[in-house]
């Protein structure tokens with residue numbers, strides 16, 4: 540990556556980082572408040588509180604590994620549907636979805652019960668719902684085949700107990716449209732490189748909420764192609780925005796869904812985010828030209 544990008548992006552960060560810390564603090568406090576309510580199972584009359592089911596599971600002998608086929612089908616569903624709220628590693632996105640890794644519900648139910656749960660989800664007014672955030676039926680997909688249901692249950696079992704996860708090939712998000720083929724031949728090769736890199740990064744960190752080709756997903760992230768907000772921001776301001784996100788407590792939030800800092804992927808560097816912006820700006824421009 541060229542150095543002038545890093546110099547550019549440094550400008551916005553000092554003012555921003557203290558705000559990020561404030562955000563982190565608020566998130567910690569929220570978590571601390573939410574924690575006791577999340578484990579009503581612990582409140583029993585016995586002298587020794589029983590160990591949570593997910594700890595018992597890991598302390599015991601490993602169950603048989605999940606089948607490779609199921610894990611591969613399940614991973615595709617998980618990455619494209621569930622990761623938006625439960626995070627790619629299943630540890631949960633604050634204010635969106637719970638940790639599936641530390642889920643006693645998952646640890647103490649068989650596959651049939653988990654499949655039944657996924658078909659129904661858990662509405663916010665369900666007595667079992669502790670977060671007052673709905674878990675949509677099929678995680679928001681219209682439906683799932685029997686094989687997909689079996690696969691996604693197998694995959695989350697592997698996330699909860701990694702001893703059961705077969706060794707999977709590296710995850711590559713399915714390609715959407717071939718944006719690179721659309722780049723004008725006379726485009727600055729540096730810029731083309733940023734766009735190519737941005738497309739990959741977008742597929743790994745943003746697509747789960749903002750959808751294919753950034754057109755948005757109902758109930759999750761907005762369209763970034765038609766976003767006037769994004770169109771008006773300078774690259775520096777857009778970078779600062781994406782690093783900070785827009786929580787539901789922000790008065791500018793219109794969806795009542797969190798935009799997590801860096802889309803929930805702390806590993807993204809400033810250069811990575813600027814590459815994503817190059818990609819998004821290219822999509823917006825080519826769409827505006829009716830391509």
Ligand code: HEC
Nearest residue numbers: 620621624635636637642644668669670671672673674678
């Ligand atoms: C739009 C956000 C969202 C999506 C997408 C989503 N979930 Fe959830 N899920 C939630 C929320 C919120 C809860 C917790 C509800 C509550 O408070 O009980 C939850 C709960 C769960 C639970 C129960 C955990 C427990 O300990 O009670 C499982 C299992 C689960 N989800 C699996 C999945 C799978 C698998 C997918 C993908 C097919 C998925 N979810 C997609 C939001 C989501």
Ligand code: HEC
Nearest residue numbers: 623744745748759760766768792793794796797798801802
């Ligand atoms: C967990 C879901 C989620 C992920 C992942 C996510 N976003 Fe968002 N994003 C949202 C939501 C929800 C909003 C709208 C918040 C609101 O109501 O204002 C949003 C808003 C935005 C906006 C402002 C759009 C506007 O018109 O107000 C930008 C820009 C943006 N996201 C960029 C990104 C980028 C870039 C990534 C990947 C690095 C990303 N987002 C990942 C959920 C997500």
